[in-house]
Amino acid sequence: MPLERIVDAAISLVDEQGAEALSMRSLAKRLDSGTATLYRHFGSRAQLVDHVVDAVLGGIDLDGGAAAPSATWQQSCATAAHAMFDTLARHPNVATLLTERIPVGSNAMRQREFMINTLLAAGFDPALAARAYATLARYVLGFAIQIGASAGAESLPSPADAPPGRHPATAAVAAYLPVPLASEFGFGLDLILEGLTGLLARTADRSGRQAP
Amino acid sequence: MPLERIVDAAISLVDEQGAEALSMRSLAKRLDSGTATLYRHFGSRAQLVDHVVDAVLGGIDLDGGAAAPSATWQQSCATAAHAMFDTLARHPNVATLLTERIPVGSNAMRQREFMINTLLAAGFDPALAARAYATLARYVLGFAIQIGASAGAESLPSPADAPPGRHPATAAVAAYLPVPLASEFGFGLDLILEGLTGLLARTADRSGRQAP
DNA sequence: ACCTGAACACCGTTCAAGT
DNA sequence: ACCTGAACACCGTTCAAGT
Numbered sequence: 001m002p003l004e005r006i007v008d009a010a011i012s013l014v015d016e017q018g019a020e021a022l023s024m025r026s027l028a029k030r031l032d033s034g035t036a037t038l039y040r041h042f043g044s045r046a047q048l049v050d051h052v053v054d055a056v057l058g059g060i061d062l063d064g065g066a067a068a069p070s071a072t073w074q075q076s077c078a079t080a081a082h083a084m085f086d087t088l089a090r091h092p093n094v095a096t097l098l099t100e101r102i103p104v105g106s107n108a109m110r111q112r113e114f115m116i117n118t119l120l121a122a123g124f125d126p127a128l129a130a131r132a133y134a135t136l137a138r139y140v141l142g143f144a145i146q147i148g149a150s151a152g153a154e155s156l157p158s159p160a161d162a163p164p165g166r167h168p169a170t171a172a173v174a175a176y177l178p179v180p181l182a183s184e185f186g187f188g189l190d191l192i193l194e195g196l197t198g199l200l201a202r203t204a205d206r207s208g209r210q211a212p
Numbered sequence: 213m214p215l216e217r218i219v220d221a222a223i224s225l226v227d228e229q230g231a232e233a234l235s236m237r238s239l240a241k242r243l244d245s246g247t248a249t250l251y252r253h254f255g256s257r258a259q260l261v262d263h264v265v266d267a268v269l270g271g272i273d274l275d276g277g278a279a280a281p282s283a284t285w286q287q288s289c290a291t292a293a294h295a296m297f298d299t300l301a302r303h304p305n306v307a308t309l310l311t312e313r314i315p316v317g318s319n320a321m322r323q324r325e326f327m328i329n330t331l332l333a334a335g336f337d338p339a340l341a342a343r344a345y346a347t348l349a350r351y352v353l354g355f356a357i358q359i360g361a362s363a364g365a366e367s368l369p370s371p372a373d374a375p376p377g378r379h380p381a382t383a384a385v386a387a388y389l390p391v392p393l394a395s396e397f398g399f400g401l402d403l404i405l406e407g408l409t410g411l412l413a414r415t416a417d418r419s420g421r422q423a424p
Numbered sequence: 425a426c427c428t429g430a431a432c433a434c435c436g437t438t439c440a441a442g443t
Numbered sequence: 444a445c446c447t448g449a450a451c452a453c454c455g456t457t458c459a460a461g462t
Contacts, residue, residue, distance in 0.1 A: 142354020191407025
């Protein structure tokens with residue numbers, strides 16, 4: 001029983017029936033096998049989930065737009081972040097699994113290397129590059145986790161449910177809520193990258209003034 | 213059996229033994245009762261979780277610093293966001309429950325009204341206020357969800373685990389990783405608020421030019 | 425060597441029966 | 444009216460026994 005066959009079956013199961021349908025029993029049945037066989041390949045259900053998540057993250061193509069030589073560092077970061085978000089959005093039920101296990105597979109490591117390399121090349125010093133990467137990664141992950149949740153029900157509670165007169169400000173903007181998650185994601189990502197651009201400029205100014 | 217007693221017992225159980233220890237059986241046992249009794253108060257475990265989350269969110273004090281008349285809108289938003297994050301950080305295991313249920317209780321609604329009201333008063337038009345609120349709320353929620361995950365294990369995989377020569381950029385900043393989650397949160401929040409400040413200024417410029 | 429049925433100790437939810 | 448034991452249909456994990 002090749003490991004890849006198990007992982008592929010698990011992804012199909014989650015795509016079709018949701019993250020909560022991925023049990024060792026249901027997966028074993030889909031493979032015409034028993035649960036004990038699965039435990040010959042994975043020490044626990046958590047390890048299986050790690051493989052499922054990393055297999056999906058492997059579908060991200062960094063060598064496309066994100067790594068284009070003509071791209072600015074902001075474009076590279078934005079493209080990489082969107083690629084990860086979009087890939088998980090294509091598997092919303094797999095995204096839900098991110099709440100169980102934070103990615104630790106080799107594809108997640110590849111993503112990390114790409115982003116940190118981009119930031120260092122842009123001129124961020126190592127300490128700031130680490131902070132910038134951490135915030136970006138956490139931002140993407142935080143939104144990705146909520147893809148699954150917002151897929152089923154309305155993402156955030158609809159303002160229509162609010163008591164009539166008690167929430168006037170909410171009522172005033174109710175026509176514009178809820179904002180689609182993908183739109184929120186891009187909006188906030190641009191704000192963060194704009195903030196980082198300002199931060200980098202101030203850092204460069206200071207070191208420029210000190211050195212010569 | 214008062215409902216408040218059940219919710220308090222559930223919070224204690226989660227605080228002490230983790231989110232996964234909150235089962236209808238374990239909670240019933242702690243209350244010297246049976247599972248069927250709990251179903252007289254909550255239609256499902258999910259409804260119980262909603263009450264637990266909202267009870268914790270009720271501990272957030274918006275009337276303190278966030279609503280101070282002297283505060284700028286950036287300070288009000290930052291204080292409110294930090295208050296929510298800090299409250300959940302004090303109950304890391306409850307924060308994990310946010311992955312199961314997005315907050316829909318009255319305390320979450322109060323938070324929403326406060327933030328939207330702050331943005332409208334700052335001069336954001338309703339459409340932009342809705343987007344800004346949505347992004348901020350999602351940002352806080354995304355980080356809050358990860359509090360529990362980062363409490364147990366190392367938040368993101370330690371760079372020490374990486375293959376030696378294959379990730380040079382990661383190795384170059386390894387000394388600065390992992391960044392503590394609370395620090396990442398504040399860093400990214402400031403970047404977003406800075407970005408919103410620029411956006412508001414540009415909006416005001418344009419409408420100023422058009423009107424007179 | 426590789427696989428598996430059956431078992432153990434759990435789940436959420438329901439319902440007839442008790443007080 | 445309010446509560447509950449017991450049942451139903453599930454879990455993750457393990458292990459002795461099979462091939």
